[in-house]
Amino acid sequence: MRRTLAVSMCLSLALVACGGKDEADISKSLKETGTTELMEQVANDEYTPPEDGRLTEAQVQMYLKTREHEKKIAQVAKEEMKQHADKAEKNGEKSIAGMVEGFKALGSVADFMTADIRAAKELGYNTQEYLWVKQQILEVSTAAMAQKFSDSMSANFDKAYADVKKAYDEAKDEQTKKIYADMLAGYDKSKQEMQVKADENPALAYNKQLLSKHENALNAYAHELSKYEDKPGEVQKAVEELDKNVEEAKANQ
DSSP: OHHHHHHHHHHHHHHHHTTOOOHHHHHHHHHHSOHHHHHHHHHTOOOOOOTTOOOOHHHHHHHHHHHHHHHHHHHHHHHHHHHHHHHHHHHOTTSHHHHHHHHHHHHHHHHHHTHHHHHHHHTTOOHHHHHHHHHHHHHHHHHHHHHHHHHHHHHHHHHHHHHHHHHHHHOOSHHHHHHHHHHHHHHHHHHHHHOOOGGGSHHHHHHHHHHTTTSOTHHHHHHHHHTTOSSTTHHHHHHHHHHHHHHHHHHHO
């Protein structure tokens, strides 16, 4: 009996340490530690980033675990924000009760915006290190998004270039050839200017390779936007659609 009780207590502690809180626990935590107190705690953390700007496997794991816990906190804060806003409107925004609920709604907005820092703190991570890691991963993700747009535009450019090249080859007089030759030269210059050179940064290239062992680089970008969506899955669907369109454009060029 004692052994069963001890095991149960260990499992409970493990769940809390891993961010395994339910909505009631998260709501209670938000009330016990406000945003101001949280930011004071964060200010006490110190971290010196590596000079080479490279992430480690452990830091990527930290980011992924924090992100999952952040999602739960953000959802609770967002729901509380809606509830307070609805009560403020119902009571009348100029009434005392309405103003109180309005201030509570603002507090929930602050909880929502700092959900990632709170998640890192609750999981026992150095928040300054976490913020640096998140910045590096978002740089990888935004670079990947920029590359997708570049690839899509490049595919369209390649098709247009092929069409002009065909017209150039079929032109019968020198004047027409000259016109198409100038167009081809313009395409070449434009395409060079469009090239995304993010991977020329050694740290960015290294971090991109490290992150790819765990997930698509676009997921970090999608996660940041998904916190604001009303219907779960909308952002992820849009990102997947972008991926699909780029691949189709490249296949059809």
